[in-house]
Amino acid sequence: MKDTIVAEFKKRFGGVPSVYSSAGRINLIGEHTDYNGGFVFPGAIDKVIMAAVRPNGTELVRVYSMDLEEYVEFGLNEEDAPSQLWASYIFGVCREIIKSGGTVKGFDAVFAGNIPLGAGLSSSAALESCFAFALNDLYNDNRIPKFELAKIGQMTEHNYCGVNCGIMDQFASVMGQAGKLIRLDCRSLDFEYYPFAPEDYELILLDSRVKHELADSPYNRRRESCERVARRLGVDTLRDATMEMLESMKDEISTEDYSRAKFVIEEKERVLAVCDALMAGDYDTVGRKMYETHRGLSKDYEVSCEELDFLNDVARECGVTGSRIMGGGFGGCTINLVRKDLRDDFIRTARTRFRERFGHDPEVYPVVISDGARKVV
Ligand code: GAF
Numbered sequence: 001m002k003d004t005i006v007a008e009f010k011k012r013f014g015g016v017p018s019v020y021s022s023a024g025r026i027n028l029i030g031e032h033t034d035y036n037g038g039f040v041f042p043g044a045i046d047k048v049i050m051a052a053v054r055p056n057g058t059e060l061v062r063v064y065s066m067d068l069e070e071y072v073e074f075g076l077n078e079e080d081a082p083s084q085l086w087a088s089y090i091f092g093v094c095r096e097i098i099k100s101g102g103t104v105k106g107f108d109a110v111f112a113g114n115i116p117l118g119a120g121l122s123s124s125a126a127l128e129s130c131f132a133f134a135l136n137d138l139y140n141d142n143r144i145p146k147f148e149l150a151k152i153g154q155m156t157e158h159n160y161c162g163v164n165c166g167i168m169d170q171f172a173s174v175m176g177q178a179g180k181l182i183r184l185d186c187r188s189l190d191f192e193y194y195p196f197a198p199e200d201y202e203l204i205l206l207d208s209r210v211k212h213e214l215a216d217s218p219y220n221r222r223r224e225s226c227e228r229v230a231r232r233l234g235v236d237t238l239r240d241a242t243m244e245m246l247e248s249m250k251d252e253i254s255t256e257d258y259s260r261a262k263f264v265i266e267e268k269e270r271v272l273a274v275c276d277a278l279m280a281g282d283y284d285t286v287g288r289k290m291y292e293t294h295r296g297l298s299k300d301y302e303v304s305c306e307e308l309d310f311l312n313d314v315a316r317e318c319g320v321t322g323s324r325i326m327g328g329g330f331g332g333c334t335i336n337l338v339r340k341d342l343r344d345d346f347i348r349t350a351r352t353r354f355r356e357r358f359g360h361d362p363e364v365y366p367v368v369i370s371d372g373a374r375k376v377v
Pocket of ligand 1: 030031032033034035165166167168169327328329
């Protein structure tokens with residue numbers, strides 16, 4: 001990918017660019033907990049956005065997306081916001097760096113990626129992280145701490161893309177390390193790396209190819225439900241709520257809000273249980289918790305769809321250790337913890353059964369836990 005991007009850059013703009021990359025992410029467990037101050041357990045993967053970038057000595061940003069074959073120019077002032085969504089991610093990152101006191105001047109860029117779009121693997125977070133990392137290197141002597149770069153990506157989503165997301169995706173994209181998952185406490189922002197290289201198991205993503213789109217979606221409404229319940233319980237976030245507190249309030253809140261909060265409170269405990277189980281090599285417990293998460297996301301949080309529930313059922317029937325919807329939901333992938341000896345059989349069965357039912361194959365992606373944002377050259 002690097003050579004192609006650099007060649008395109010030279011053709012369009014001339015000169016020698018620097019090249020940066022940032023990653024998509026998986027999340028083993030801990031869904032919709034980030035904006036509730038809870039725990040998440042993601043890792044960066046070997047699917048990336050890569051960008052060739054070079055200051056151009058003007059106040060103008062000129063960017064070409066190789067995948068979309070689209071070229072956009074914008075200035076760095078608020079009124080210069082581009083209308084294309086992909087460009088507004090880059091514009092947002094520039095604006096957020098400037099707002100936080102950093103420097104951004106005009107630059108030329110060409111980028112491409114191999115993160116499937118709309119699959120719940122955080123291609124947008126990777127795009128934000130890649131440009132935040134690049135602009136920190138090119139214009140700010142890397143003075144902006146890496147965690148702040150993740151927040152700049154998150155604020156871009158909030159302020160320019162209409163998604164009130166938590167910090168997980170940008171955090172994993174920026175902070176990921178090869179072979180390690182990261183447990184992040186989204187209240188204190190403390191985090192810890194956990195080696196993840198099981199001998200007998202593999203992580204496999206099955207992409208339903210139902211396009212997941214978080215902007216203007218029920219995602220924001222899920223967050224509003226959680227915040228409403230937290231306010232009623234008198235806590236900052238649902239991280240500080242217990243099932244007892246929720247039960248005591250059950251008659252005073254809507255059934256829907258109750259179910260949303262119940263999921264979040266239960267999910268918080270599941271992340272901690274999975275981290276402990278992983279350390280003890282107890283993959284059966286890890287897998288059981290993943291199935292519990294799927295059930296909660298499907299029945300209580302209601303972010304599943306027929307295709308994802310179907311893939312989860314097939315996983316269970318095939319004896320897969322753990323399986324669940326991954327990411328925000330409303331489409332995208334299931335993540336499956338599969339014993340290596342079952343892998344081929346599971347993939348074959350899932351493909352056949354899914355095709356019979358929905359008329360097309362799910363995409364299959366093996367997961368390789370990889371490095372996050374970095375300078376390539
Ligand atoms: C999306 C969001 F961007 C994340 O912040 C997180 O809330 C996730 O959905 C659900 O866990 O990926």
